[in-house]
Amino acid sequence: MCAETPLLGADSELRAVIRTATERQTKLCLRGSGSKDFYGGTGPGLAVDLSHYRGIIDYAPEELVIVVRAGTPLAEVEAVLSEAGQMLPFEPPQYGGGGTIGGCIAAGLSGPRRPYAGASRDYVLGLRLIDGRGQSLQFGGAVIKNVAGYDVSRLMVGAMGTLGVLRDIALKVLPRPRVERTVCFACTEPEAIVRMNRWAGRMPALSASSHADGVLALRLSGSAAGVNAALRELGGELLDDAESYWRSLRDQHNYFFTQAEPLWRVSLPPTAPPLKIPLPLMIEWGGALRWLVGDLDYAAVQARVRGLGGHITAFRGAPRNIPVFQPLPPALEQLHTRIRDVFDPHRIFNPGRFCSQQESDHQR
Amino acid sequence: MLGLNQDAVINPAQRRRLVRALRAFLPEAAVLHTEETLKPYECDGLTVFRALPMLVVRPTTESDVCRVLAICAEIGVPVVARGAGTGLSGGATPIGNGVLMSLAALNRIIAIDPLARTATVEPGVTNLAISQAVASHRLYYAPDPSSQIACSIGGNVAENSGGVHCLKYGLTVHNVLKLRVAMMDGTLVELGSAGCDCAGYDLLALLHGSEGLLGVITEITVKLLPKPAEARVVMAAFDTISAAARAVARIIASGIVPAGLELMDHAATNAVEAFAHAGYPLDAQAILLCESDGASDEVDDEIECICAILADCGASTLRVSSGAEERLQLWAGRKAAFPAIGKLSPDYYCVDGTIPRRHVADVLQRIAALSQHFGLRCANVFHAGDGNLHPLIMFDAALSDEVERAEAFGNAILMLCLEVGGSITGEHGVGLEKLDAMCAQFESAELASFHALKHAFDPLGLLNPGKAVPLLHRCGEVAARQRQRRNPQHTNLPVF
Numbered sequence: 130m131c132a133e134t135p136l137l138g139a140d141s142e143l144r145a146v147i148r149t150a151t152e153r154q155t156k157l158c159l160r161g162s163g164s165k166d167f168y169g170g171t172g173p174g175l176a177v178d179l180s181h182y183r184g185i186i187d188y189a190p191e192e193l194v195i196v197v198r199a200g201t202p203l204a205e206v207e208a209v210l211s212e213a214g215q216m217l218p219f220e221p222p223q224y225g226g227g228g229t230i231g232g233c234i235a236a237g238l239s240g241p242r243r244p245y246a247g248a249s250r251d252y253v254l255g256l257r258l259i260d261g262r263g264q265s266l267q268f269g270g271a272v273i274k275n276v277a278g279y280d281v282s283r284l285m286v287g288a289m290g291t292l293g294v295l296r297d298i299a300l301k302v303l304p305r306p307r308v309e310r311t312v313c314f315a316c317t318e319p320e321a322i323v324r325m326n327r328w329a330g331r332m333p334a335l336s337a338s339s340h341a342d343g344v345l346a347l348r349l350s351g352s353a354a355g356v357n358a359a360l361r362e363l364g365g366e367l368l369d370d371a372e373s374y375w376r377s378l379r380d381q382h383n384y385f386f387t388q389a390e391p392l393w394r395v396s397l398p399p400t401a402p403p404l405k406i407p408l409p410l411m412i413e414w415g416g417a418l419r420w421l422v423g424d425l426d427y428a429a430v431q432a433r434v435r436g437l438g439g440h441i442t443a444f445r446g447a448p449r450n451i452p453v454f455q456p457l458p459p460a461l462e463q464l465h466t467r468i469r470d471v472f473d474p475h476r477i478f479n480p481g482r483f484c485s486q487q488e489s490d491h492q493r
Numbered sequence: 494m495l496g497l498n499q500d501a502v503i504n505p506a507q508r509r510r511l512v513r514a515l516r517a518f519l520p521e522a523a524v525l526h527t528e529e530t531l532k533p534y535e536c537d538g539l540t541v542f543r544a545l546p547m548l549v550v551r552p553t554t555e556s557d558v559c560r561v562l563a564i565c566a567e568i569g570v571p572v573v574a575r576g577a578g579t580g581l582s583g584g585a586t587p588i589g590n591g592v593l594m595s596l597a598a599l600n601r602i603i604a605i606d607p608l609a610r611t612a613t614v615e616p617g618v619t620n621l622a623i624s625q626a627v628a629s630h631r632l633y634y635a636p637d638p639s640s641q642i643a644c645s646i647g648g649n650v651a652e653n654s655g656g657v658h659c660l661k662y663g664l665t666v667h668n669v670l671k672l673r674v675a676m677m678d679g680t681l682v683e684l685g686s687a688g689c690d691c692a693g694y695d696l697l698a699l700l701h702g703s704e705g706l707l708g709v710i711t712e713i714t715v716k717l718l719p720k721p722a723e724a725r726v727v728m729a730a731f732d733t734i735s736a737a738a739r740a741v742a743r744i745i746a747s748g749i750v751p752a753g754l755e756l757m758d759h760a761a762t763n764a765v766e767a768f769a770h771a772g773y774p775l776d777a778q779a780i781l782l783c784e785s786d787g788a789s790d791e792v793d794d795e796i797e798c799i800c801a802i803l804a805d806c807g808a809s810t811l812r813v814s815s816g817a818e819e820r821l822q823l824w825a826g827r828k829a830a831f832p833a834i835g836k837l838s839p840d841y842y843c844v845d846g847t848i849p850r851r852h853v854a855d856v857l858q859r860i861a862a863l864s865q866h867f868g869l870r871c872a873n874v875f876h877a878g879d880g881n882l883h884p885l886i887m888f889d890a891a892l893s894d895e896v897e898r899a900e901a902f903g904n905a906i907l908m909l910c911l912e913v914g915g916s917i918t919g920e921h922g923v924g925l926e927k928l929d930a931m932c933a934q935f936e937s938a939e940l941a942s943f944h945a946l947k948h949a950f951d952p953l954g955l956l957n958p959g960k961a962v963p964l965l966h967r968c969g970e971v972a973a974r975q976r977q978r979r980n981p982q983h984t985n986l987p988v989f
Contacts, residue, residue, distance in 0.1 A: 191742035192849050193660075193750075214748055243689060250695055251667050264938045272847040273660065273879040274919035276653050276702040277927070277934050278962065279943055280666070283698035292694075304748035326608045330632060330719050333787060354790035398687035400609040417689045440692045455692040460682050465693055467949035471942055484693055 138182035138200060143294060144263040146177060147477060151261075156480045159290040161200060161229030165236050167445050169289050170453045172481025179294065180229055186297060187271065190215055193302050194254065194271050199231025199295040206230050210302055218246040218303045222380050231295045237287025240379035241337035241348065244329070244399070244414040250286035252301045258285060258293035261473035271299040284468075289483040292472040306350035309336070311374065312365030314345045318403045318412070321345045325415040326400050334359040337375055340412040341385055348375060378413060381445070385411050386422065390446030393421040393430075397439035406430060420444075427451050454484045503547050503590055507568065511592070514564050515550055519557060523598075525549040534593050537578045537585040538640075541896075542925050546573070546587035553598045555615075555673065555681070555711040562709060563679030565592055571955045572677070574705045576616060576648030579640040581843060582924030584652065584704045584960055596647050599711065602626050610717040611670060611687060616647025616710050620654075623715060632717040635662035638920070639828065647710045653702030655920035657753045657827075660878035661786075662718070664920075666701035673712035674700060677951045687714060699946075704922050705957040707950040721786035724752065725796050728823045729803040730777035730810035734758065735854035737779035740806035741877045742850065744783065747802060749795055753784035754878035755827050758857060761834075761872035761885070762826075768833035771826030774810050781808075781877065782827055784820075830874045831885070838870065838887030840895075844903045846910035847919035850880045859909055860884055867902040869895070881919035882910065908933060923961045931961075932968035940965060 150157050156174030183200040190213040197206055204226040210216050220240030221233045239248045255269025269275055269282035285292055321340035329335055334355050337348035346368060349359045377383035386392055399416035411420040434441045440455040515524045525531055526548040536543045552558045565572050571591035578585055587593045600617035607630040612623055620641040623634040637656035638644055649665045671685040685697035700707060731737040737756055757780045766773050773780050785795040800811055814820035834841045848856055857873055864871040870887040886902050888895040907917045907930045917930040943962040
């Protein structure tokens with residue numbers, strides 16, 4: 130399974146680019162395929178194409194572990210796993226299939242299976258990165274249990290490349306479920322929130338959920354016996370072509386997501402009550418993820434979401450004066466700055482891309 | 494190094510000042526400073542490390558934890574946080590000139606939300622108490638370290654504890670949603686959320702396994718899972734370790750993720766059988782326990798597949814539990830492994846390392862050779878599902894050089910784990926025990942970034958200093974010792 134690909138994007142080249150950027154006080158915009166260019170803030174810098182560093186380093190299905198170079202296309206990783214009957218359990222968005230595994234982990238996005246199987250960060254076992262000093266650092270490993278040293282690997286997940294350039298990534302994988310079925314019910318939003326939560330507490334076979342336009346959809350995964358038992362208990366109407374439905378949610382590309390801009394991503398405790406914002410709404414993740422499309426009063430909604438214990442992200446197409454990521458409380462903001470000092474002291478990587486670092490990055 | 498001296502000179506004036514400052518807001522019984530009251534805190538579960546702290550403080554509320562930290566920060570006194578003291582790597586060993594803060598009295602279950610499937614608890618609540626408190630909702634907290642009746646959830650987070658169900662249900666880090674953490678200066682931060690994610694870096698993950706070096710955990714919100722309707726276990730006996738290892742690989746490659754998958758070698762089987770009478774065949778070279786849980790039809794199907802694979806791999810005995818009682822009996826042996834070894838030997842040293850599963854047969858063979866070399870008996874229990882080895886080295890501390898030999902044997906096993914691409918600790922942590930082994934797993938630049946991360950959280954360096962991450966000069970000394978022994982292969986091993 131070990132692919133031998135020429136390593137055009139060798140570490141030495143990358144180090145040279147980092148060294149030059151440090152000397153000239155310029156910035157670098159880290160980029161895999163560019164499939165998530167829409168996501169996160171923007172800032173100045175030289176685009177660095179990381180997609181040449183690709184290939185599967187090690188994959189043994191019986192270990193449930195795959196080690197890949199960060200520039201490997203996500204679609205290639207998924208295809209190799211699928212051949213052995215396995216998958217990335219967090220069902221990452223593919224955005225047209227061009228995305229790289231490095232971009233996937235750096236963005237830390239997960240798909241419909243997230244609340245039931247875990248997030249991208251839950252499946253990262255170890256990684257190697259090049260930090261802002263040009264050092265190659267390796268954390269975690271290719272084993273499922275490992276508590277040596279701080280869990281820096283997981284810290285990198287969702288850090289949007291602001292803490293280093295991801296190079297080699299070890300991921301835990303799982304068998305694909307033998308059977309998947311999706312059933313639909315007509316119900317209101319408050320009812321859907323309660324039902325999603327209630328079933329999640331009773332039915333380990335649950336693997337995805339959504340509610341939009343008065344329709345609750347639940348996906349069941351597992352062995353034939355497990356799924357059938359759950360279907361009997363649930364009732365509802367079987368959805369044809371469920372695979373493409375969940376794919377369209379995973380990649381946010383069906384009519385709901387594209388009917389208007391901006392696209393807002395609201396993360397909440399799963400039992401949080403309806404937000405009652407007069408915009409089209411899609412609920413996912415058992416109630417913990419609520420998408421809204423269209424213009425809204427950002428300050429008011431942010432305050433409400435924060436009050437409910439959640440956070441709002443201007444996921445796609447928002448005006449530039451609105452922060453992409455919800456600003457952090459001061460104590461956490463300070464901690465973030467200090468952590469960035471550890472891995473990117475010269476603020477070379479992805480200025481302005483992440484969190485409320487926009488302002489502080491520009492000031493430097 | 495086993496038996497490292499943690500004593501330091503106590504400054505009596507500083508102690509008096511601290512006692513006065515703490516008693517200003519804490520009851521007398523919450524501040525201990527006489528030798529007989531300090532004694533119970535001198536070690537954690539790794540008893541070879543002992544030290545009396547300058548004083549012990551037992552706050553009962555989060556705000557008291559913050560005040561204690563702020564005072565210690567002001568005076569410049571190190572603080573070691575302790576949960577139930579069941580840790581196995583010396584992470585809660587006191588520091589002679591420092592404060593030991595016991596969080597055992599923060600033991601309230603704050604809230605249970607059966608619909609959202611969460612429980613919010615204080616750090617001193619025991620792991621098992623959470624599952625007991627939510628059992629009436631048919632929910633449970635999945636990670637179950639073997640000390641679960643005693644160990645505290647705060648300690649579980651600090652060590653990122655595992656248990657026998659990790660492969661299917663994950664480690665502590667996969668089952669905690671939110672933490673409240675007191676920083677060394679007494680400020681509080683909230684990490685994670687009751688939802689699926691939060692803005693910013695994943696500091697929630699970073700706190701897991703940070704061994705009390707970054708902050709003091711004051712509140713934990715855990716995820717609860719629906720209790721599986723059914724659980725059954727298969728016990729299979731094999732004539733060779735490699736046949737058992739093949740069966741493990743085949744089961745996982747077939748698409749089954751067992752709820753538990755444990756392997757015991759001949760020595761361990763014989764020790765536990767004499768102790769717990771679980772019904773394991775005594776002539777087997779390896780015993781596998783493989784558990785399936787879920788809906789009852791699903792479990793029946795899975796057990797059938799598992800049995801077919803085990804038989805095909807040459808299992809000489811196969812026994813499937815037919816009821817709850819038989820299941821507990823089959824597990825009883827595995828669960829009694831440590832006390833059973835304790836009966837066989839005056840002392841034993843439980844090693845904790847992980848390896849990619851494919852190397853298990855080879856590694857166990859090499860451990861047997863090491864056992865000969867060091868002249869010490871060793872029994873192996875192995876979390877086969879997740880590659881976590883627990884060799885139990887038997888020795889007698891009263892005999893001249895057995896402690897040193899046991900230590901050298903344990904270290905050789907850890908180096909073996911690294912050689913095949915594993916780790917020096919799967920679930921027990923580094924603490925004081927594995928500081929030298931850390932030098933072999935990580936390069937200087939990596940260790941330096943760990944120190945820098947600690948500095949980001951704790952600029953004064955007062956939280957559990959000296960644990961978990963070795964100082965670079967210590968690694969230099971370790972390397973020099975190794976060069977003297979002409980044993981250079983352990984310096985720069987890759988992790989992948």
